[in-house]
Amino acid sequence: MLKLNDVVLSFGKKRVLDHLNLEFKQGEIIGLVAPNGTGKSTLMNVILHNLTPQEGEVEYDGLKYQNQKMTMQLHQRICAFPEQSDLFGFMTGRDHLCLYADLWRNQQKKVDDIIKLLQMGNYVDQKVQTYSLGMKQRLCFAMVVAADTPVMLLDEVMNGLDPQNVELISKVLEQLRQENKLIIIASHLLNNLQSYADRILFLGHGHVIEDYRVKEKRDLYLKIRADQEVKDILGKIAYQELPDKMLLIDSNKLTKEELGEMLSTLTKKQIPYSFASVSVEDLFDKFYN
Structure with missing residues (x-):
């Protein structure tokens, strides 16, 4: 060692x-x-x-x-x-x-x-x-x-x-x-x-x-476009804005009620989003950009 x-x-x-x-x-x-x-x-x-x-x-x-x-x-x-x-x-x-x-x-x-x-x-x-x-x-x-x-x-x-x-x-x-x-x-x-x-x-x-x-089960993050309409929907929910004009939100820091309400609003407004494990590139952008 x-x-x-x-x-x-x-x-x-x-x-x-x-x-x-x-x-x-x-x-x-x-x-x-x-x-x-x-x-x-x-x-x-x-x-x-x-x-x-x-x-x-x-x-x-x-x-x-x-x-x-x-x-x-x-x-x-x-x-x-x-x-x-x-x-x-x-x-x-x-x-x-x-x-x-x-x-x-x-x-x-x-x-x-x-x-x-x-x-x-x-x-x-x-x-x-x-x-x-x-x-x-x-x-x-x-x-x-x-x-x-x-x-x-x-x-x-x-x-x-x-x-x-x-x-x-x-x-x-x-x-x-x-x-x-x-x-x-x-x-x-x-x-x-x-x-x-x-x-x-x-x-x-x-x-x-x-x-x-790398091989451990990773927390899921919500990815969504970065614009004012989305930021208004998020309100006080914490997010990280990435250089590729996307927002990264740690879903594990939200209550079920917060997550459910947010996803319902996004769906009604036809705003696309996705869930994924955070990548190394995402983390690099998060820490250094």
């Missing part, structure tokens, strides 16, 4: 992580969602020990960043998604995969199997300087798979990928979860993230403002 215990990290007067406490279990895919500059990458860098918090600590299976020996042991268990700028243009994709497999002493996943799994056979033996942005992005993901660590940190792994490759990597992520990997992934592709993540953490003001459990 990976834990963040009361972690505080500030840049000058700006506190990015504010007494953050989190627990992540093996066999989970955890999504991180927030606007740029609100702590996603910072959180991953703290886990990787690229940034040292002013307070608190990171712990994995009893290991902490307390000395060089423990740090080396932790870095054998955690691999982060590399930047494309970290790739060596004069080396081939296969060279990069072998390098990561050797660095993390991976004897389980063979490089040839990874190349086949991620459909890289037609270009993996070319020098990386000839790769497109999408090919480099897929190689960076394949390098993490080659490391085969128990914990994988993926920051915007889907960037620059076409829909076919987004689907391919999503399927591989699900396979890695079946292998009991703990995967922490930041992504702006919210619908895609919701399709495979177990939990999605919405970050803001140094805290987790929502821990969205």
